[in-house]
Amino acid sequence: MIWENEDARLALLELVSRGTLKRRHSQREIYDTLAALPWTRLTGRRKEIALVEERRESLVELIDRVWPEWQSVLADLNTAGLPPTPEGHSRLRDMKRATDIPEELPERINRRTAASLVATHSKASLTESRRQALGETAPTQDGSIRLRPPSDLSARTPKGTIDLAQVAAILGEVSIPERALLDDLTFQGSIRAVLLIENLGAWRDLPPPPGWLLAYVPGWDTATVARLLDRIEKSIENTPVIHFGDIDPNGVRIMLHLQKRIPDLRWFLPEFWFDLTDTTAQRTVWPQDLDLTFAPTRVRRLASQGLWLEQERIVLDPRTPDALEEMLMAEPFNETI
16 A cells, blocks of 8 residues: 555655645655645645645544654654655654664674664665764775785785785685775785786686786776775885776776776787687677777777677787786876877
């Protein structure tokens, strides 16, 4: 039934208490229903109706039946200085939940745990007011980044030092969680370059040049890699960062997204890769609104042909390690490539 919907009941509350009701996306169904009744009239303002005062008694009878507690809720809203709207009611509930938050919280908690304390459920968004309810506690994403480290790389935190290369020699890779990166982790050793790789198979199977750190960056999940690069920059200055992904519309968007976080990012686009277009390229549609003015000519040409290249095809190509080494001599990515 429509009255089981809280936003529908709040529409009645707003109409009873304010005498008017605005049409909102979350209340569009009940708004249209009320607008069609003789209880309301148009106000002359866009998407707004008003209560016909002669019909107030009928509306009050309705809200008494479907929401017996409405007067108590309205009193709480008025006391808190909040409007009788979905946003106001949500804020009221947040304020009430905030009184039940434990007095002592840890320095950091996962954003889902945080949301469960200050919002309706763990999947709710953490608005600014909800973050403020947490006090000094910082919500975390708690992502982690999978790495294939070079042979002499270690990580040090206040809790100790670990040889990342030794762990990788046994397990094949290492994973660093966000909280370690937030806790002043530093790297010891040398990193000739960092290679960000979009797809899992390519990251796992690419033979890395000596001294390179390979980081798996799946799609848009770039928050943790940004923290990683920040720690690398603080530990080992002037380390080149190179991106290697598919040459397709999404790959271009990911490249640009990463470049906003990493202004000196370089783009791995070896010439021999484009020589494989006739035999390995696949058909796709490049959106007309995708800005490619920044891209190298060979990428724009691929787009004009409606083709794309997947990175896995050249992961084991014997020319790839040398092409990566050549990237160390290249300039950071810019429009002149």
